[in-house]
Amino acid sequence: MADKRRSNVVIFTCSWYPAIAADNAGVTNQQYPSDARIITLACAGRLTPALILDAFGAGARGVLVAACKTELCHYVNGSLTCKEIVEETKDLVELLGIGAKRLHLETFDSEDGQRFAEVVSEFCGKIEKLGMVDVDAVPK
């Protein structure tokens, strides 16, 4: 089963604009790899390093974070917080041997359906090339 899926990607989306962009991708029949799984959070600012690491721990090969455009954040500061957290976690992920390339943040507006599909496809392609997380490289 695990081998069949080439790029197991978890997408964390904020429940505001990016979630609508994701819906929009569906409404307009965009296509992206089925290996991408969306988990909707109330706000991307709620995403903790622990959750990102949990995703990798569960077996994800890549984590894409979809936040709102900074100026459109419903909570004013959520998108900025998310940016900081993702930057911090990138260091952590690199340190753990998973590789910072496997974590990516992108911001979306509500009508970005097509872009959402493009970003996801591109990211999945990148992860597919990177292959599985090299478990031996991860320090015990």
Place this chain on the structure above:
Amino acid sequence: MSKETSTFALSRALPRIGVIICQCGTELSSALDLSKVEEHARALSGVVYAKTEAYPCSRPGIAALKNLLKEKGLERVVIAGCTPRLHGRFVAKALEETALNRWYIEVANIREHCSRVHRNKAEATEKAKELVAASVKKVALAEACEPIKSKPRNAVLVVGGGASGLAASGTLADLGNDVTLVEKEDVLGGMLLKLDKPYPFGKSAKEIAKERISRIDGRVRIFTRTEVYSLKGAPGQYLVQLSTDGKLKEQEFGAIVVAVGAECISVEELLRTPLLKGISEFAGRVITQLELEAETAGKPARGVLGNMRSVLFVGASVPELSHSGARLFSLVALKNAAILKEGNPDLQAWFLFDDLPSDLEREFRRARNAGVQFVRPDDPSVLRFVREGLRGCGDLEINVDLVVLPSFLRMPSSARKLAEVLRIPVDARGFFIQPHIKLWRNDFAERGIFVIGSCHSPATLLEASEHATAAASLTTRFVTSEIVRAPLLSNIDRKVCRGCRRCFEACQWDAIEMIKRESDIELAVVDEVLCTGCGVCSTVCINGAPSLAPVSQKQIRAMLEVVGA
């Protein structure tokens, strides 16, 4: 971590979960192998019932669901179908009527997030299975939560006593609200005091200001030389500190209307910009529309320009200098060109434009019939065209005594401070953004803060007045009805919190207090009124104590275990 979750799940009896899979007519049943999804769902722990339905969101479908809930004794429900933003909402709402808590219902989006975006049926079916399984895990760990209800204070604060602020105060007072108007200057009126004859009222701006002030006189509390100093609290219960000449006073308001307007960039400053630098050597006089109106105000149009023979009006927005205000700039230039040319038929009037909004056709005709000559440069930059024309090195030699530039608007520096105090997001040019204008227009109602007039984007007097009236009616609806908020607030687990104060320091809304508990340890406690649910506390906590009340971190981890595997 996974161990922890499983012990948690085992420590109490699993709730009875029902999974309803929607065929969406034939859409989902043709794109996915729903029988496999159903079979997979039935085998999940906790699931006592799984069924594929044709139209669960239809009226008979919902009635059947309600019966099913009772019949099978279901405690949690997962609906696999379209996005929760579509029909899922109706189903969830209907099921709530059966006394099932809102948070015991989960929608697995197997349409927009799955069948629609993946053409391979087998792969999409695999994904749908996982999405349903993740939702089942999530709903199994769900805790019931009640919405937060509060009664708003029926008092409205209007910030800014210009055209829109005065109009909003007037309408708000007419609708029977308790209104307080604050103005940072000595007198009310704002931009109205500087204009001559605004479009299309046929009255002078000063008369309009006088009318609007007398409309609110005695019915609205007015504080001049007053600014908003600080803001605390939640929609419906704002605690505002007003500063009058440095003296602070505190007042409570249910909602706030922000109408602080914008300021004009002075001509001296415009002449210092690269596009216009050194232009006065070639041109006669360069002024803005506002200065023109200040000069002509109250005088008959005839002979108002003295012995000037020709005038050039620039009626275009310049992206380098201004917010998109093409409508305002074109309208004002057209109006003033028409008035001047009608009053002085001998005057040669040029009108330079790049684009005219189609609804200004009538004003355009009026100016043209009066004899104004229209010029549309090929060059996208109108100002460069003006500069080259005046120097005599462009396509058209412009030889005029007077150049009238648009009154480009920008936000004064004091507005940035206000935006910070009220937590209104600003755009690249400092104008206040009305968030979610595309999602739902009255979203500011949710926060009880409305932004109107030129501080949102350069507005004509007519636009500002319409905006003010609309905002006044929305504000009234907001302060007179009960506010129901989803309980999406931070919840700090007392058993996990160690009182490290990280969240207390990180919270931008002052919603976390450190309260002494037993054995003298200070622990973080969330104030329900002030918390917006942004979640910053959960990101700074090293112990993982805070989580969103109805959607815990545990639930998200449980979902991750399914979809990450």
